[in-house]
Amino acid sequence: xxxLRIEGLTKVFGSGRLEVRALExxxxxxxxxxxxxxxxxxxxxxxxxxxxxxxxxxxxLGKIVFDGETIHQQNGGEGIDIRRIRxxxxxxxxxxHNLIPFLTAQQNIxxxxxxxxxxxxxxxxxxxxLLEYMEITERADYLPAxxxxxxxxxxxxxxxxxxxxxxxxxxxxTASLDTVRGKKVMELxxxxxxxxxxxxxxxxxxxxxxxxxxxxxxxxxxxxxxAH
Amino acid sequence: MxxxxxxxxxxxxxxxxxxxxxxxxxxxxxxxxxLYRGNIHEGLAVIKxxxxxxxxxxxxxxxxxxxxxxMPEFYHYSVKAIPGVEEASPFIFYTVExxxxxxxxxxxxxxxxxFGGLGGPQQINAGRNIARAHYEMVAHEKLxxxxxxxxxxxxxxxxxxxxxxxxxxxxxEPIVYLSLPDAQEVLFQRDNEEIRNQRERLSRSLxxxxxxxxxxxxxxxxxxxxxxxxxxxxxxxxxxNRAAVARHIExxxxxxxxxxxxxxxxxxxxRLAGMTKQLLLFRxxxxxxxxxxxxxxxxxxTMEKIRxxxxxxxxxxxxxxxxxxxxxxxxxxxxxxxxxxxxxIHNTYHLFPKTLVLVxxxxxxxxxxxxxxxxxxxxxxxxxxxxxxxxxxxxx
Numbered sequence: 001x002x003x004l005r006i007e008g009l010t011k012v013f014g015s016g017r018l019e020v021r022a023l024e025x026x027x028x029x030x031x032x033x034x035x036x037x038x039x040x041x042x043x044x045x046x047x048x049x050x051x052x053x054x055x056x057x058x059x060x061l062g063k064i065v066f067d068g069e070t071i072h073q074q075n076g077g078e079g080i081d082i083r084r085i086r087x088x089x090x091x092x093x094x095x096x097h098n099l100i101p102f103l104t105a106q107q108n109i110x111x112x113x114x115x116x117x118x119x120x121x122x123x124x125x126x127x128x129x130l131l132e133y134m135e136i137t138e139r140a141d142y143l144p145a146x147x148x149x150x151x152x153x154x155x156x157x158x159x160x161x162x163x164x165x166x167x168x169x170x171x172x173x174t175a176s177l178d179t180v181r182g183k184k185v186m187e188l189x190x191x192x193x194x195x196x197x198x199x200x201x202x203x204x205x206x207x208x209x210x211x212x213x214x215x216x217x218x219x220x221x222x223x224x225x226x227a228h
Numbered sequence: 229m230x231x232x233x234x235x236x237x238x239x240x241x242x243x244x245x246x247x248x249x250x251x252x253x254x255x256x257x258x259x260x261x262x263l264y265r266g267n268i269h270e271g272l273a274v275i276k277x278x279x280x281x282x283x284x285x286x287x288x289x290x291x292x293x294x295x296x297x298x299m300p301e302f303y304h305y306s307v308k309a310i311p312g313v314e315e316a317s318p319f320i321f322y323t324v325e326x327x328x329x330x331x332x333x334x335x336x337x338x339x340x341x342x343f344g345g346l347g348g349p350q351q352i353n354a355g356r357n358i359a360r361a362h363y364e365m366v367a368h369e370k371l372x373x374x375x376x377x378x379x380x381x382x383x384x385x386x387x388x389x390x391x392x393x394x395x396x397x398x399x400x401e402p403i404v405y406l407s408l409p410d411a412q413e414v415l416f417q418r419d420n421e422e423i424r425n426q427r428e429r430l431s432r433s434l435x436x437x438x439x440x441x442x443x444x445x446x447x448x449x450x451x452x453x454x455x456x457x458x459x460x461x462x463x464x465x466x467x468x469n470r471a472a473v474a475r476h477i478e479x480x481x482x483x484x485x486x487x488x489x490x491x492x493x494x495x496x497x498x499r500l501a502g503m504t505k506q507l508l509l510f511r512x513x514x515x516x517x518x519x520x521x522x523x524x525x526x527x528x529x530t531m532e533k534i535r536x537x538x539x540x541x542x543x544x545x546x547x548x549x550x551x552x553x554x555x556x557x558x559x560x561x562x563x564x565x566x567x568x569x570x571x572x573i574h575n576t577y578h579l580f581p582k583t584l585v586l587v588x589x590x591x592x593x594x595x596x597x598x599x600x601x602x603x604x605x606x607x608x609x610x611x612x613x614x615x616x617x618x619x620x621x622x623x624x
Contacts, residue, residue: 098621100231115544
């Protein structure tokens with residue numbers, strides 16, 4: 001089942017002599033359970049593509065259909081509450097974990113649940129389930145500053161999974177981890193894609209980390225190419 | 229999920245220090261409120277405690293408290309003879325600095341007719357009122373004397389027979405009540421050397437134009453008159469027309485008259501006005517400083533969380549969640565600081581040298597202003613939080 005379809009996506013920054021075409025006619029389709037890697041050197045437009053996909057940046061041209069709903073198209077797509085879509089159907093994993101420093105591990109996971117109105121025993125049960133899944137139950141009451149880099153990233157992944165998202169967008173999730181921990185995180189993302197039937201798009205520039213991915217795309221100068 | 233509470237829990241040391249710092253500012257604002265009320269209370273205390281139907285003072289003077297007023301003592305007989313007047317009493321009021329015990333004390337003296345006249349203490353808290361024509365005094369407790377103490381004033385020593393709490397001078401100093409002749413003696417008492425010198429000067433002046441024997445005869449009658457008072461206090465007969473009596477006194481005796489309400493207004497618009505405005509200005513400035521400090525603290529708190537705010541936005545937190553986070557912290561800081569200030573001032577106001585009158589209405593008004601200031605203070609932080617781009621969460 002198709003989760004995301006991007007058609008003719010173009011993103012242009014500036015105008016005239018200062019115009020920069022960051023993304024040029026991007027077409028991409030991702031189905032539930034797909035694990036997609038976006039490779040490319042720095043400045044190739046990987047993060048811009050993630051930002052446009054989640055409508056944090058408005059695309060200049062093109063159409064985005066997410067979970068059967070057109071969330072962006074030329075002369076249309078207005079009236080969509082993109083923040084609601086992000087909190088209910090998307091999960092984000094960042095390079096530097098970005099946990100909220102004044103919340104404990106379990107509170108960080110609870111936060112996206114509270115945003116969709118899940119409270120009480122049901123929310124607590126979901127948090128404990130995710131902590132067990134990530135094998136960090138004993139760190140539940142620790143503040144992020146007291147967790148190792150790998151533990152922080154596992155809490156961040158648990159947070160991204162909290163609302164059973166249809167799509168997980170991961171921006172360089174292994175960049176701040178060593179190779180062993182990085183590979184563990186990638187294994188975890190593969191497991192999530194298959195078990196939860198979530199579509200996972202991972203932006204990375206490290207080819208060692210993409211083993212076992214369903215699709216690998218290469219982005220260069222704003223153009224997306226199928227790599228394998 | 230209460231994000232503001234969790235954040236403050238992590239930074240509780242800094243939060244408490246800020247609450248104490250801003251709380252001390254609120255303490256000063258509340259103390260200024262008390263000082264403002266205290267200033268008015270003290271300024272009007274003696275007028276309210278005396279409270280005659282009419283104050284008769286020197287013509288075109290706003291005396292006896294807002295401005296000096298002097299008049300011959302015997303005029304109170306003329307006032308008493310006016311139709312509608314039941315009682316007219318001489319009244320003298322002045323400030324002195326004398327040795328009381330082992331300390332030099334600044335206080336005011338009221339001299340009045342102790343045998344049924346107006347102007348004496350209305351309520352004695354310990355001992356009794358003055359019952360003898362001479363050498364007895366009633367003092368305010370603030371003077372630090374006890375019943376039976378002997379206080380030398382001028383040539384004589386006075387016994388403390390009563391203590392009062394009601395009347396303090398407009399300067400906030402304690403008041404001492406004496407009989408009128410005693411008060412006049414203390415006020416006009418000159419030392420023997422000065423009396424000899426003055427008599428010598430008068431004698432020389434007179435002997436220039438008169439024979440020595442005539443001059444010697446005239447000399448005693450030319451001594452300075454000490455039967456001077458500052459006001460005459462009037463009590464009207466029941467049913468008497470106050471305006472008519474006042475007009476009569478002004479037309480026939482060429483004095484000015486004021487009701488107690490007018491006397492109060494004279495003080496409020498005159499002697500007390502400057503201090504009142506000054507205190508209002510201080511209060512306003514301190515409140516502005518408090519709001520600016522809260523504003524800067526909240527702005528700093530918000531800037532430290534800016535990446536977390538970007539993450540919250542990215543994962544779909546509505547603006548209300550962000551606004552609540554910033555506003556709650558501002559409100560908690562404002563409320564905490566105000567409560568600290570309120571508790572501190574209500575437990576220390578009696579230690580201030582000037583009288584602080586704390587009124588619940590003033591506390592409430594200051595709280596409302598502080599609350600409004602807290603909301604205002606969070607605007608800078610809110611503006612910064614709401615313009616934060618979620619994209620800031622991405623990247624290293």
